[in-house]
Amino acid sequence: QKEVEQDPGPLSVPEGAIVSLNCTYSNSAFQYFMWYRQYSRKGPELLMYTYSSGNKEDGRFTAQVDKSSKYISLFIRDSQPSDSATYLCAMSFGGYQKVTFGIGTKLQVIP
Amino acid sequence: KAGVTQTPRYLIKTRGQQVTLSCSPISGHRSVSWYQQTPGQGLQFLFEYFSETQRNKGNFPGRFSGRQFSNSRSEMNVSTLELGDSALYLCASSLAETSHNEQFFGPGTRLTVL
Numbered sequence: 001q002k003e004v005e006q007d008p009g010p011l012s013v014p015e016g017a018i019v020s021l022n023c024t025y026s027n028s029a030f031q032y033f034m035w036y037r038q039y040s041r042k043g044p045e046l047l048m049y050t051y052s053s054g055n056k057e058d059g060r061f062t063a064q065v066d067k068s069s070k071y072i073s074l075f076i077r078d079s080q081p082s083d084s085a086t087y088l089c090a091m092s093f094g095g096y097q098k099v100t101f102g103i104g105t106k107l108q109v110i111p
Numbered sequence: 112k113a114g115v116t117q118t119p120r121y122l123i124k125t126r127g128q129q130v131t132l133s134c135s136p137i138s139g140h141r142s143v144s145w146y147q148q149t150p151g152q153g154l155q156f157l158f159e160y161f162s163e164t165q166r167n168k169g170n171f172p173g174r175f176s177g178r179q180f181s182n183s184r185s186e187m188n189v190s191t192l193e194l195g196d197s198a199l200y201l202c203a204s205s206l207a208e209t210s211h212n213e214q215f216f217g218p219g220t221r222l223t224v225l
Contacts, residue, residue: 041218042218043201043203043216043217043218044216045215046215049213088153088154098144098167098169099144099156099214100156101153101154103152104154
């Protein structure tokens, strides 16, 4: 079993839809939780990060962490075709420890 | 401010050869991490260097090695290439001044092993 599980998709939604992306993890020691976006032929870029449990909002993006369920989510409101990319969840123990990534979910927003 | 640069962007090698990939971090960043990305396994951590010292290491065989220079530029080397080493190799840099810093990724080097 992988430390971080993420459905690779692909996920296709119409423009304007609310998108929900999720990851589960097995190691309860993870403390930092991140979401990256990766466009084709580019490196990943950090979208959001949260420390421990809770919600964080940034514009159309909301990240949620539920440590009791070992489950993290990223919601995208009013999705746009420019949101079409692969979304990777990632987590770390902190203290300069390595970052562990999910396999990524490919999202396509159809105009 | 210039981003993370990686050279070369594309590389084709044959089995048994060795390869060296280069990464120049963002100016002022002292930490450089390397990742291998494949469709089946996703992003897997190779190693991290900070101030010329390897600080963390992933679960890859000894054929994969790296180093960091005094100007924070980093190289990774893969010896005795195997078909399964075909992947996108990504480098990420960070300030590493606190216990958690944002990693900035380069565009990657696409390695194909024939």
